[in-house]
Amino acid sequence: xxxxRMLLTILLIFxxxxxxxxxxxxxxxxxxxEDLKLFVDGGAAKVIKTIHYEYKNxxxxxxxxxxxxxxxxxxxxxxxxxxxxxxITTGVEYQPAGGENEPFVIPEDTPDYAVTTKxxxxxxxxxxxxxxxxxxxIGQNDAGNNDCYMSLTDAxxxxxxxxxxxxxxxxLDTNGHFRMDMNALKAQGFFYEVHSxxxxxxxxxxxxESYEENLSVPIASTTKLMxxxxxxxxxxDGQISLxxxxxxxxxxxxxxxSQDGMIPMKAGQTATVQELLYGLLLPSSNECGVALSxxxxxxxxxxxxxxxxxALAIGLSADAVFFNSNGLPLFTDTVxxxxxxxxxxxxxMFLLVSHILRIYPEILTITDSVKADLPSFEMSVTNTxxxxxxxxxxVGLKTGTTSMSGACLVSAMEAEAPDGSKHYIVAIEFxxxxxxxxxxxxxxxxxxxxxxxxxxxxxAMPPAPEPAGMPQDAEELIRAxxxxx
Amino acid sequence: xxxxLEYLMNEIKSDQKPVKPKRRKKKRRRGNGLLVLxxxxxxxxxxxxxxxxxxxxRPERKLPGHWHRAIEYTQEANLAAKEWLMAAEGxxxxxxxxxxxxxxxxxxxxxxxxxxxxxxxxxxxxEQARKQAxxxxxxxxxxxxITRLQSAGREVESREEAAQAIRETIGMDCMEYLQTYxxxxxxxxxxxxxxxxxxxxxxxxxxVLLRDGRGEAFLINTDLLVLSGQNGTxxxxxxxx
Numbered sequence: 001x002x003x004x005r006m007l008l009t010i011l012l013i014f015x016x017x018x019x020x021x022x023x024x025x026x027x028x029x030x031x032x033x034e035d036l037k038l039f040v041d042g043g044a045a046k047v048i049k050t051i052h053y054e055y056k057n058x059x060x061x062x063x064x065x066x067x068x069x070x071x072x073x074x075x076x077x078x079x080x081x082x083x084x085x086x087x088i089t090t091g092v093e094y095q096p097a098g099g100e101n102e103p104f105v106i107p108e109d110t111p112d113y114a115v116t117t118k119x120x121x122x123x124x125x126x127x128x129x130x131x132x133x134x135x136x137x138i139g140q141n142d143a144g145n146n147d148c149y150m151s152l153t154d155a156x157x158x159x160x161x162x163x164x165x166x167x168x169x170x171x172l173d174t175n176g177h178f179r180m181d182m183n184a185l186k187a188q189g190f191f192y193e194v195h196s197x198x199x200x201x202x203x204x205x206x207x208x209e210s211y212e213e214n215l216s217v218p219i220a221s222t223t224k225l226m227x228x229x230x231x232x233x234x235x236x237d238g239q240i241s242l243x244x245x246x247x248x249x250x251x252x253x254x255x256x257x258s259q260d261g262m263i264p265m266k267a268g269q270t271a272t273v274q275e276l277l278y279g280l281l282l283p284s285s286n287e288c289g290v291a292l293s294x295x296x297x298x299x300x301x302x303x304x305x306x307x308x309x310x311a312l313a314i315g316l317s318a319d320a321v322f323f324n325s326n327g328l329p330l331f332t333d334t335v336x337x338x339x340x341x342x343x344x345x346x347x348x349m350f351l352l353v354s355h356i357l358r359i360y361p362e363i364l365t366i367t368d369s370v371k372a373d374l375p376s377f378e379m380s381v382t383n384t385x386x387x388x389x390x391x392x393x394x395v396g397l398k399t400g401t402t403s404m405s406g407a408c409l410v411s412a413m414e415a416e417a418p419d420g421s422k423h424y425i426v427a428i429e430f431x432x433x434x435x436x437x438x439x440x441x442x443x444x445x446x447x448x449x450x451x452x453x454x455x456x457x458x459x460a461m462p463p464a465p466e467p468a469g470m471p472q473d474a475e476e477l478i479r480a481x482x483x484x485x
Numbered sequence: 486x487x488x489x490l491e492y493l494m495n496e497i498k499s500d501q502k503p504v505k506p507k508r509r510k511k512k513r514r515r516g517n518g519l520l521v522l523x524x525x526x527x528x529x530x531x532x533x534x535x536x537x538x539x540x541x542x543r544p545e546r547k548l549p550g551h552w553h554r555a556i557e558y559t560q561e562a563n564l565a566a567k568e569w570l571m572a573a574e575g576x577x578x579x580x581x582x583x584x585x586x587x588x589x590x591x592x593x594x595x596x597x598x599x600x601x602x603x604x605x606x607x608x609x610x611x612e613q614a615r616k617q618a619x620x621x622x623x624x625x626x627x628x629x630x631i632t633r634l635q636s637a638g639r640e641v642e643s644r645e646e647a648a649q650a651i652r653e654t655i656g657m658d659c660m661e662y663l664q665t666y667x668x669x670x671x672x673x674x675x676x677x678x679x680x681x682x683x684x685x686x687x688x689x690x691x692x693v694l695l696r697d698g699r700g701e702a703f704l705i706n707t708d709l710l711v712l713s714g715q716n717g718t719x720x721x722x723x724x725x726x
Contacts, residue, residue: 236637237633238636238638470655470662471655471666472666473572473573474569474570474576474626474629475572475573475574477573477626477654477655477662478573478574478629478630480655481630481647481651481654482633484654485634485650485654
């Protein structure tokens, strides 16, 4: 016992002797409190309180301290923080509330530091009248005022900040804009937190950046983009119409009542194809996928055959395989039952999305909606795509999450090229650890794509579809012509 | 005896010196012999002539020459085109025979006087047949496409518009697409050449044409040759070289 006490004392002395110029830290509940130095336009250093959330270097910085540091500059903004919401107005001088740009004061007898008691949440931030959603945590600073901590990357994107970080601290250029040095980021392992990713210009087919783009991965509910394509083909061919009344089957009802159900349904009730498409793409309703499949082909299995045939027809690789219409995992019908999921590559998804945006740009009417009413089900549904809330020009497209797939997101944003032409930047991300990573990475990729477009960077063109991408029979050819006409 | 008496009586009545009966009998016998001989010679001539004519006119002698056959492929081409079109909605209602016409492919059989024979597929006729079959499919498909486009609310009326729409969609002409990715309407050329091209020796006897051990009964007139064997009945027409 005496030896243990001696060792603990030695350890505490060692910690106490860490130089003050480096990270001044007290590690509580896997958080590191850093009094980071911020240099605005090369001026004097100001303290910006920063919390390393759960992992070192996963920095979340105080918005009050940032507002205080930017006061009087071109990037000034006013900030008010309530218990669960934040309001930001850019271009307005910040009115200090107290505690800004002061170091952390962590009482020795208060192990549960006030700020740490708040949980990271997807909070709504109203910025210049527009609602955006970022993972932040809100709590009180030492002066007793609410403060909001936002990740360094999110803050840079939200406020369009030119930021660099070195051993001195954080450097901010108020005349600059948020830009990404992708080569430097990749060298530091930028893509390691996902299975695969890609950002490109769907209008021209150019790919600006990609990571493991030919790796076949489970795609979860991003499957529903192919489901949408096959439904719209049926509409184009005159097989069904958007106003058709779809009779909900027992299969759809059963799924709606399961843990994977999103929209309560009863067998025998009806809804229009249009409503089911909104249900499919906004809240990602699996039962809507089943209902649409059965309405078009009589059974989901027959519809899945059509999905797989379509994948080949538009030139996706042999790795693009569908087992159902909604992306849920399912088990094989064998003694040694195996859990399988729809899968494809990031390259495949880029081709699929580019095809949809070219042939059925009206998908954006659905995916660009934050909310939609479904009168047949007497409910409203909201869009799960975080990009719609954070990027003003985001127009879609689809989230997806399973245990095996991780958090996936296929997103699109309108951007203008230097010649004034409109382009769709598409970012694909498969296999993020959680929604926070999905959100941040996708936003970074979209902004990087926009940056490439505006800089006139020529991306790589994907290989031309193999001959198998040509219509395989008379019906495929007719449908292709009808769609293109 | 009565004749002799009558004759003597007449002689008494006249001054003519009577001819003795034995010399007239000899004359008659000689005449009859000549007649028989003549008839025999005539028979010989006729028989010889008949044999000669038969010899010259026997069927085998008509066989040598250049014979041409038009093989019917209309049904096969029709069936293949129909099957491909039926994959499309509305394809089953098309009457392909109105587009297809007669599809034939020629082969040439040469039977030499020296006992050799050769057969060659007429590749020119093959290409013509192939083009005819695919043209028929192209026209039928374009008509079907027009119907489907109109059903989907698109304004299109002519085959030219349909052809243009195909070109803009897949980046190639309809004919090129059908010949590259569409159905096989005819047996491939190489397979046909393997089936029909050949040669060897021939002879004929008792109405059977024997070519390298394979026998086919034949019927022939000046310009028509009919062969019947294990391949069924084949009709050839003499080719005017």
